[in-house]
Amino acid sequence: MKTFKKIILVIIVIAFASCVDVVDVEVQNGPTRLVVEASLDWEKGTAGNQQTIRLSESTPFFNTGTITEVTGASVVVTNDTSGDVFVFADQGNGEYLSTTFEPVLAQSYTLRIEHNGDVYTATETMTPVTNITDIFQNREEGFNDEELEVHIVFTDPEEEGNNYLFRFQREGDLLPGLEVGEDRFLNGNEIDWWYEIEEDEDEHIDPFQPGDILHIEMYGISRPYYDYIKILVEQLGGTGLFESTPVTVRGNCINETHPENYAYGYFRLTQVVKASYTFVEE
Known part of the structure; x- marks a missing residue:
């Protein structure tokens, strides 16, 4: 009886396998730009x-x-x-x-x-861009209070409308981290901007460790460029439940x-x- 059941199972598997067709989908390409x-x-x-x-x-x-x-x-x-x-x-x-x-x-x-x-x-x-006045590490401001984060301190100029692009590149990492900021609610004040790398075992991403060397760049950017790069930075996170849908920028x-x-x-x-x-x- 067991042998009979095995034979029936093999026949069913073969039947379903024979019904699978390979479908070639032609993907349309946009114009070369x-x-x-x-x-x-x-x-x-x-x-x-x-x-x-x-x-x-x-x-x-x-x-x-x-x-x-x-x-x-x-x-x-x-x-x-x-x-x-x-x-x-x-x-x-x-x-x-x-x-x-x-x-x-x-x-x-x-x-x-x-x-x-x-x-x-x-x-x-x-x-233009202001100067970085201090850089230090901490574990208090990040999403995980057990992991290291870096802090960049600078004083925003008194005139309104200053916008910033931050680029963080840890030695050994393939891609940098990008963040954007504005002085809408912090105009003319000292700003403590922190950055943390969250652990991701699936992507083999490790948080900061003692001995890591981090290269930091802070750019002064125009408002139109801020609006442009902000969308791109948001799209770097993919298209998960709470991420924005990629669009042509x-x-x-x-x-x-x-x-x-x-x-x-x-x-x-x-x-x-x-x-x-x-x-x-x-």
Whole structure:
């Protein structure tokens, strides 16, 4: 009787297996677009004259192995007040380099890119940033009071409307942590900004440990860029129950020739302060 049941079970499994069809789903790809990485970041204490703009083309969603670099484009940045033009020379690898750029705080600049018969433009203002006055570690402010967090202390300028981008990169980690902040409720005050890495065993992510070296960057950013990067940072968390749904985020690069063929990316001009911190035993 047991043998008979086994034979019936095998027949049922084979029957269901034979009913499975392989369905090939053709995924539609959107139009290929220019991708602009034009972050002109002026580190405090440096001349800021050497700047790089990167151009590439968008790739299909499931094609994650290749990046199509754009060469042969014309890339210039103009000081909108003085009219000074800074040419970014094609390096033949998707990068365009200028060694003569002159950053001026609160100055407006315009980016112009000519590629494949289209002209792309974007305008942005060089935004200043305050200084970091202290960095220390603690276990009190984070989501887990047993784990280490880092604290960055700075004084927000008295004028309203200051916005910040923070970049945290632990040595050995593949990706940095990004956070954005504004002075809407803290204008003119001393700010203690803390950052913690939560443990994730599935993703093999460990919290901070004594001996870890953390590289910190704090950028002063414009309000339009704050609105743009805030959406991107929120989408880095995926599409869980309480995360935002990924959407196409339009940057500030406009296609003057064919407006419907807009570019991805953003032309930003920021001042940045950088620091490093090594966690210690407590």
